[in-house]
Amino acid sequence: MTAEVYPNDYFGGPDKLDSAQNNANECKWLIEEIIKPELPNIIDNVERCLDMLQSEQVFRIPISSGCNETSDRPSVKGIVARQAGQLVDFQAVVRFPEFHNGKPILFKKSPESHFPLQQIETITGHLQTVLITLEDLQITMEPKSFVDKIGQVLELLIKSINLLQNPPRDFSFPDSGNAAMKLLFDDHEALSQTAHHEISLEIVLFKKELCVDFRNLIKVTKKPWCEIxxxxxxxxxxxxxxxxxxxxxxxxxxxxxxxxxxxxxxxxxxxxxxxxxxxxxxxxxxxxxxxxxxxxxDKVVIEIAKVALTTSDPFLISTSTKLSSLENSVSNYFTNLEV
Structure with a gap:
């Protein structure tokens, strides 16, 4: 009785083992037998994330600093409403002891104003690209192309998670230039500025929550420090x-x-x-x-008081959890394919 050991078999000995071909075979097996069968499930979860981010449901969430309006401390009390990637309502009574002699000021969104939540819109764009790439992966036969595309998916998932956790610098104080104040309120200058003070408003996603920050800023008038x-x-x-x-x-x-x-x-x-x-x-x-x-x-200011408010948005929390799970799965696949 005789037996023949085939090339590329581990039992064939080093002289008969083609490492490059063996790695290629393992990569192809991993793609066809392990990863591709899981792609429909991954696609389904990405679609769920998109459904939550693009939902027409309006989330109305109260915001409060916990201080009453007669306190010597700054206070904010109001409501914020989000629909998909837009802020559709915003009302807040804001009081800083140093601003307008402590008089409460009503900040109410203008009916025709639009305030896009850029982080959500960017994440939505990322996930739409992820969805198209995942669908392409289902019919991609060439291993190198498959690895490249799954790497692109991983990169976009990581970017999306980072956007839910931390706002880009352009959206945050002081680089935002008070964009939220200017976009939400027609009379923003009269509302937010006096001869010596300015109120800033920052609305961003931070740690998978919608965060609203009000700051009382004193304008610097001493030269040359005030010069720009x-x-x-x-x-x-x-x-x-x-x-x-x-x-x-x-x-x-x-x-x-x-x-x-x-x-x-x-x-x-x-x-x-x-x-x-x-x-x-x-x-x-x-x-x-x-x-x-x-x-x-376009001016020099000093922050003298700040009120930071966070909201619990259930869809953002759920989206963050699903994206983290997806990133973990895709990262494992990508790492195994690169070995």
Missing amino acids: DPGTGKSFGDKIKDQLTTDRSKNLSSVLKENGVQIEQATFLNNLMSNFSAEITTLPQAQNYLNRCVTFN
């Missing part, structure tokens, strides 16, 4: 920070002097004089401006 370069959009403070970062051999005093600011010793008289003179400042005052000044909405 029209060419770069950066403030004097931004310029000083950039110079300190670029040349670490220089200290704050020397950089300020190079930019025409006179540094005086921190005495009571000098502190008083520096409040009235643009050219004179004490080092502690300069450090305070650098630490606290923020370039926002």
